[in-house]
Amino acid sequence: MEKRMRAVVIDRTGGPDVLRIADVPVPEPAAGEVLIRVACAGVNPADWKCREGYLSHFMQYSFPFVIGFDVSGVVAAVGSGVQGFAPGERVFAQTEVGAGKWGSYAEYVAVSQDSVVPMPDNLGFADAAAVPTPALAAWTGLFDEGGLRSGQTVLVHGGAGAVGTFAVQLANATGATVAATCSAARRDELMALGCEQAIDYRGGEIAAAMRAWAPAGADLVLDAVGGGTLPEGMDLLKSGGILVAILTLVSGDYGPDPAEAARRGVRAALAFSKMPSGTRLREIAALLGAGRVRPPRIECLPLEEAGRALDLVQSGQAASKLVLRITEPRDF
Incomplete structure (x- = not known):
């Protein structure tokens, strides 16, 4: 039986009205990919710009499309050829939305292993989701x-x-x-x-x-x-x-x-990165783990308030870094 998940999707680019909560298939990890069960998703200005179509010069949308660049969670499964990641491991990553793949505003997301990094032990899921982008x-x-x-x-x-x-x-x-x-x-x-x-x-x-x-x-x-x-x-x-x-x-x-x-x-x-995001994110993770860098102050909102979170970021009214809580930690 096909596995399903909740996700925030768009069926076309545009304003806040194009967002909806949908029931969609859980992605299957392809070769070289890690399937992450999402705990939290970071909310970035790039997310509302993705919703409105500003990234269409860099990517192809395939609708329905799941937005969201940043993710923290646990490894749910791995595709063929993936080494170094095991189910249940705490990880964070920058998704490949910029390449036209589904993002993190969902219960599961598949990400290239080159972009996935183990979470530092001193970070919670909400803090980790606030980091990548x-x-x-x-x-x-x-x-x-x-x-x-x-x-x-x-x-x-x-x-x-x-x-x-x-x-x-x-x-x-x-x-x-x-x-x-x-x-x-x-x-x-x-x-x-x-x-x-x-x-x-x-x-x-x-x-x-x-x-x-x-x-x-x-x-x-x-x-x-x-x-x-x-x-x-x-x-x-x-x-x-x-x-x-x-x-x-x-x-x-x-x-x-x-x-x-x-x-x-x-x-x-x-500022355009020229290498897989995981390469630099590992270095950043080491600084976070050593306490030399810490995440910004955050505010968590439920997945259902993704639209409000994007509105707050777009209008400049967010007083903290916003993070969507997709799955409660007790569910892991």
Whole structure:
């Protein structure tokens, strides 16, 4: 008999009205895949953008389609050729929604073994589900594109968001000196994560504050907000420095202009990962397990409130990192 599961699906791209809870088949793990029984699914801005069709330039939708990039849970089964994972093992992963495969807003999801990582013992399922996409974006921007090294200076624009929270901690863990923009209400929180300077973006004095903090300019500016919210980003760099932007994928946001950067004697790049997500997620997991990095503060909602969670993220009203609880831990 075919196994069935609950999932949040879309039958077409569009606004909140296209979401529905459906009864769909449990995916069968193909060769090289791990089937995860989902405990929690992280909610990311990329999820509502996926719902609305902003990812159609990168992927093909096959409807009904299950959204959701981030997952934590236990191994339910493995496909042929999979080694190193056993049923019942606690894992987390970034799904392959970007490749057109079903995502994590469901009771089960099949993910390539190269993207699945054992969960650190000190993390619960909700915390683990809050990690993959924002932490990987931060890592890619800081290290893969930005080349950040110990002793350098970095400004994280949007330090209080999920990506920014990880960026501040990862930069600090590698020995860089870190400044970040945030609201005044989040200043103490960021300072506790390792910021040397927290700049209130609402005051309109980012450039002046940066000149006082790093007169020669920063080695790296990571723009984790986008949308033209840091128009003077290149001015904050020292000669040869680099501005790395994490694209919002919304219309009109193309990131910094490399030609303009070259004219100014600096560099510009976009944060795109060039390797399987599990490779970097294992390194991040080691830092989490050692207590050198911790997840952002979270709020859990049931699967049935996926629509409300996406609305909160899209409108910017989410005060914490949102996570959907798909299966109660006692059920494992």
